[in-house]
Amino acid sequence: MRPRREPGPSRQDTGVSEAGSCPLFAEFEMPLSRLRLAAASTALLTAACAAPAAQAATPAPPPAGAAFDYQIGGAYDPPEGVKVVTRDHGTAPAKGLYNICYVNAFQAQPGAEGEWDDDLLLRDASGNVVMDGDWGEALLDVGTAGKRTRIAAKVDSWIDECAAKGYQAVEPDNFDSFTRSDGLLTDADAQDYIKLLSAHAHEKGLAIAQKNTSELSARHTQNGLDFAVAEECGEQHNCGEFTAAFGDHVIVIEYTAEGLSYACGHWPRLSIVRRDHDVVTPDDAENYVRETC
Known part of the structure; x- marks a missing residue:
């Protein structure tokens, strides 16, 4: 049996949303240019979070009928x-x-x-x-x-x-x-x-x-x-x-x-x-x- 994982840091510590899937930007004041950059980054993160987690590929069996x-x-x-x-x-x-x-x-x-x-x-x-x-x-x-x-x-x-x-x-x-x-x-x-x-x-x-x-x-x-x-x-x-x-x-x-x-x-x-x-x-x-x- 594998050892049980130790508890990780809380969501508050990591910035993970309540859904537990993606980091959120903390609320803070920033210049307009940085706000635009942050907005773009947020959009990318949202798109990434919307995609399901990649599943490990099943190992391929031998090719059927091969010599x-x-x-x-x-x-x-x-x-x-x-x-x-x-x-x-x-x-x-x-x-x-x-x-x-x-x-x-x-x-x-x-x-x-x-x-x-x-x-x-x-x-x-x-x-x-x-x-x-x-x-x-x-x-x-x-x-x-x-x-x-x-x-x-x-x-x-x-x-x-x-x-x-x-x-x-x-x-x-x-x-x-x-x-x-x-x-x-x-x-x-x-x-x-x-x-x-x-x-x-x-x-x-x-x-x-x-x-x-x-x-x-x-x-x-x-x-x-x-x-x-x-x-x-x-x-x-x-x-x-x-x-x-x-x-x-x-x-x-x-x-x-x-x-x-x-x-x-x-x-x-x-x-x-x-x-x-x-x-x-x-x-x-x-x-x-x-x-x-």
Whole structure:
């Protein structure tokens, strides 16, 4: 939470009108020439005060349908024609492109449980840490407001890092961790937490993605999410659940030839790429895969 502002000086001290919007000239005698100048200044101030306060611009999402590359396993020169790239928050963005900053916001990186306070790791009734078995990642406990605030403080520092490096957006991964929590977390917990992240990202001028979790797409506005990153929605035949909420502002990542073919055939206006499961760099020629429609 931000500290409460200290009370400011009174309107009488500042010369602010009762409406609280503009300074007024104090009553005093002056020569005619100065009266004319004052009148002109007053007119300018009145016009300025009549205009509504400028609203902060909403950060722009990635351009819809732009060629995309997913580089969270390591940075490399983007293939020709690529306009949008996702990289890990510890990596510099690609020059001249729209860059999305990846952060693992709902789970600890493999082997990195010690980087989190022990009570922020989700535990079952026996006290064992609940793990995402597919990736060997400990789930973070976003089940209470206090823990959500503490976890968000750490992730917010990564978002700050993304903004400082020049990224345009952030991708907080594992929004759907509640589905792997053995019932210990709920979708409401996840949404309350991601609202903290989206508010902070927007304060830093970054757009923010909804990662997977198609069942919550209809609530993306309430959750402050600007676009979607959908893994395997071609494979699962559910990209339409994302486009129904986000329109064409959906980035699709497939890991099989079948998934790529289905996504390209049914949603050709989206940004679609196939990558290898480990998202390796081209230096690993044996395992590197990158295909598009």
